[in-house]
Amino acid sequence: MSRCNRESAGLPAAVRRYLTAAAFVVPAALLSVAPTVASAAPRVVESFDAGTWAGWQQGLRRPAIVVFTTTDCAHCPAALAEIERQRRSHTPRAELLVVVMDGESDDASLLQQAHYRSADRLLAFDGPANRLRHSVNPGWIGVTPYVALLAGAAEPKFVMGVPDMAAWASFYASR
Amino acid sequence: MVAATLLYAGAPLVQAQHVHGAGQAAPDAAVAASAASPAASANRVGMSAKRRPQLATGPAFAPDGRLWLAAMDDSGHLTLRQSTDAGAHWSAPQVLDTAGDQIVADGEQRPKLAFGPKGAVLIAYTKPLAKPYTGEIRLLRSADGGQTFAPPVTVHSDRQVITHRFESMAFDAKGRLHVVWIDKRDGEAAAAATGNAKAYRGAGIYHAVSVDGGASFGPDLRLAEHSCECCRIALAPTPDGGMAALWRHVFAPNQRDHGFARLDTDRTVEPVRATLDHWAIDACPHHGPGLAPAAAGGYHAVWFGVRDGVPAVRYGRLNADGSPQGQAQPLPDAAAEHADVISAGARVAVVWRSFDGQLTHLRAWLSADDGRTFRLQELGQSADENDHPRLAGHGEALYAIWRTTAGVQVVPLQP
Numbered sequence: 001m002s003r004c005n006r007e008s009a010g011l012p013a014a015v016r017r018y019l020t021a022a023a024f025v026v027p028a029a030l031l032s033v034a035p036t037v038a039s040a041a042p043r044v045v046e047s048f049d050a051g052t053w054a055g056w057q058q059g060l061r062r063p064a065i066v067v068f069t070t071t072d073c074a075h076c077p078a079a080l081a082e083i084e085r086q087r088r089s090h091t092p093r094a095e096l097l098v099v100v101m102d103g104e105s106d107d108a109s110l111l112q113q114a115h116y117r118s119a120d121r122l123l124a125f126d127g128p129a130n131r132l133r134h135s136v137n138p139g140w141i142g143v144t145p146y147v148a149l150l151a152g153a154a155e156p157k158f159v160m161g162v163p164d165m166a167a168w169a170s171f172y173a174s175r
Numbered sequence: 176m177v178a179a180t181l182l183y184a185g186a187p188l189v190q191a192q193h194v195h196g197a198g199q200a201a202p203d204a205a206v207a208a209s210a211a212s213p214a215a216s217a218n219r220v221g222m223s224a225k226r227r228p229q230l231a232t233g234p235a236f237a238p239d240g241r242l243w244l245a246a247m248d249d250s251g252h253l254t255l256r257q258s259t260d261a262g263a264h265w266s267a268p269q270v271l272d273t274a275g276d277q278i279v280a281d282g283e284q285r286p287k288l289a290f291g292p293k294g295a296v297l298i299a300y301t302k303p304l305a306k307p308y309t310g311e312i313r314l315l316r317s318a319d320g321g322q323t324f325a326p327p328v329t330v331h332s333d334r335q336v337i338t339h340r341f342e343s344m345a346f347d348a349k350g351r352l353h354v355v356w357i358d359k360r361d362g363e364a365a366a367a368a369t370g371n372a373k374a375y376r377g378a379g380i381y382h383a384v385s386v387d388g389g390a391s392f393g394p395d396l397r398l399a400e401h402s403c404e405c406c407r408i409a410l411a412p413t414p415d416g417g418m419a420a421l422w423r424h425v426f427a428p429n430q431r432d433h434g435f436a437r438l439d440t441d442r443t444v445e446p447v448r449a450t451l452d453h454w455a456i457d458a459c460p461h462h463g464p465g466l467a468p469a470a471a472g473g474y475h476a477v478w479f480g481v482r483d484g485v486p487a488v489r490y491g492r493l494n495a496d497g498s499p500q501g502q503a504q505p506l507p508d509a510a511a512e513h514a515d516v517i518s519a520g521a522r523v524a525v526v527w528r529s530f531d532g533q534l535t536h537l538r539a540w541l542s543a544d545d546g547r548t549f550r551l552q553e554l555g556q557s558a559d560e561n562d563h564p565r566l567a568g569h570g571e572a573l574y575a576i577w578r579t580t581a582g583v584q585v586v587p588l589q590p
Contacts, residue, residue: 065216073406073459074308074338075348078373102281104227113307128560129532138532141479141486141512160481161458 013103041117042098047105047126053135063094063171066145067119068136070102077115079145079162084118086163094151099123101133101144107142180359192566229278229284230562232583233298234576236569237431238290242585245286245298246578251280253300255321261574262585267268273327276313279340281515282563283347287344289457291352294320295388299344299354300526310340312356315476316389328356330383331395337363341463343408348416352385353438354392355408355420361400361567377401377425378409382438397443398436400489401425409515411474413437419497421449421466421476430455433464433478436495447497448487465515465566466493467523470545473500477514477525488514490525492546507551508538513563519571521545526554526564526575535561537577541590554586 056066065083069076078106080098087094096119103110103124116122125132132138137158140146149157149167159167179204181524198390221393233245241257252270279301280286287299297318302311309584312330317323320509329518331339334477336361358381365375370512374579383392403423413419417439424434424446462479469475474493479486482503491503506514525540534556540549554575561579566588568574 025254070459070461072308072340072405073461074378075457075459079457102227130535130560131532135529138510139486141510142461144461146458160454170185 002041021098029130042111042119042122044120044122045100045103045105045107046123048099049122049126049148050131050135052123053132056150057156059061060097061095062150062152063092064097064150066148066150067095067098068099068101068133068148069144071100071110073144075161076145079147080115080118082162087170094171095120097121097123098114099125101125101129101142161167187287188541200276217341224515226413228282228560228580229280230560230578230580231280231282232562232565232576232578233286233288233569234565234574235288235290236320236567237296240569242460242569242574242576243288243296243546244576244583245288246583247280248288253280253298254438255288255298258585259319261577261587263585266295269321271298271315271324273300273313273315274275274347276327277542279303279310283405283461284341284426285313285407285563285565287342289344289346289352291346291388292316292350296324297322297344297352297389297457298324299342301340301342302327304336306336308338308359309336310338312339312342313352314354314389318388330392331356331358332383332392333360335360335363338404339381339475341405341407343410343420345410345412345418348412350386350388351418352389353382353384353410353418354385355380355382355410355438356399357381357404357422358395358397359404363396368527370561377403380420380422380434380436381473382420384438388560396441398438398440399424399434399444399446401432402434403425403460405459405461409464409466409467411468411475413439414468414472419466419474421474421493421497422446423460423463423476423478428455429457431460434474435493448474449497450478450491450498450503451491451497452481452482452489452572454481456481462488465517465525467516467518469493469518469523470521471561475516475518475546477506477516477527479512479514486509489514490514490516490540490549491545506540511538515564515566517566517573517588518545518566519568519573522547522571522573524573524575524588525549526566528561528564528577528586534558535579536563537564537584537586539575539588541588543590554588555584557581 008118090102105124143160147159214254229247244256253271257266262453298315313327315324323554342356344354359378362375385392406423409421433450435449436446464478467475487505489503492500510529511527523542529536537554542549557579565576575586577584
């Protein structure tokens, strides 16, 4: 019997139930602080605005995978599943950020979409889409999924669609 | 300076302004005063599914030369406006009763407007359903020249909760109404039969024909299998009074070139491969093609693709059967996007938008010799959010219609 179990064995049932529940709550709180080891789905939809991408170049913990998508991108659910599969097969796990270009930051229904749940953070464009896309990569005119791989101190590598094995190998080698 | 006309677009509805030369009349006060009042009929009129601006418009010239515009207003209602002077002045908005349908009016999905025999006016739009990626094609029909519209009906007979989206609509010269759309019933059936969601490549192109001006439709007909899933479909009249379609296809295994087929068939056809980019990718380009008849036969086409690693919007000529003719040319603008093409005889206009980081430019490539030579022209620019450029013509007159959050520009095209 573990120390925890021995100590709780003599407590009232209600208190034991409380302690059991707390044992699940505390790790979830820690997970929200350390997203690179999280498996919890995003709880809020954040705004991706004119300063977000530039800020990420300096402040985003790497390695990170950013997937730009839309709500009508039929390829994106499968793409996100593949990206997640790749992510889970490597340690430390890269942070996954999903940006919905035609969503709204107060749209709670985005949080219900199964294919977004693997993301550590879920964001929605907040501002004109063309400007926000341009801030990410001027050469990108909206193909989705659009994936940015951020590793080490290197410039982001952009991929239309799911990165191929060579791109993944390069990404994980440089992180 | 290119003459252009500004019209309302955003809220609050403002005075129509125009910069159309001397002698301009005062804006129609009714335009400013007629901002849709949604409160009284919010349960009945069509409402936008989203809060970001739904700027996509459906312009068309009526047989009498009036320019009509179907668009969502800033309150989320589907409206119609008319202009007797090519956009210099506009009527008060006619708010349409769409029975509470949510409507998608963004980018590749825009309301479509068509005029048919005996005063028929048709408006088609996509109604998104609750399940992601699903929708229905809905149609409003007027039999009295647009004065009144019947309640919306669903065009397709299939009522599964699946993709029926990205419709296009046009009357052919014989008075038949063609509605074409992207449909995923075959993909759903394949997935159900095999247990593999990836069993079917892409989606299907389906169409339906009405011979009574949209009052009724024939059966859903599958035109082609394995189309791309998120791009508009281009329609153009054929020389013999029929209709042809051009769409982004998925040629095996995953090359997203464009397929061409005539609509005068009730069979599933293998589309003619109209472009040769050989762009192999599993992604959504969100870029549909444009198609217009060529005076010398065949067609003018514009499309976005990546060829040899180079992304570009390209122009090319197609033979009468849709096969490529000669070499495709990239537009003279590396940032070109969402181009379309229109023609009147040997006069051709390719119009696109292009963002430079600060401003979106509306640009045109104009030809007076059926596409043998072109000249580049800047038509306008905007710092505001904006729609894809839309094209409309009446006789020999060709126009670009471009909506921004500041208004609608109607620009005559003079190849």
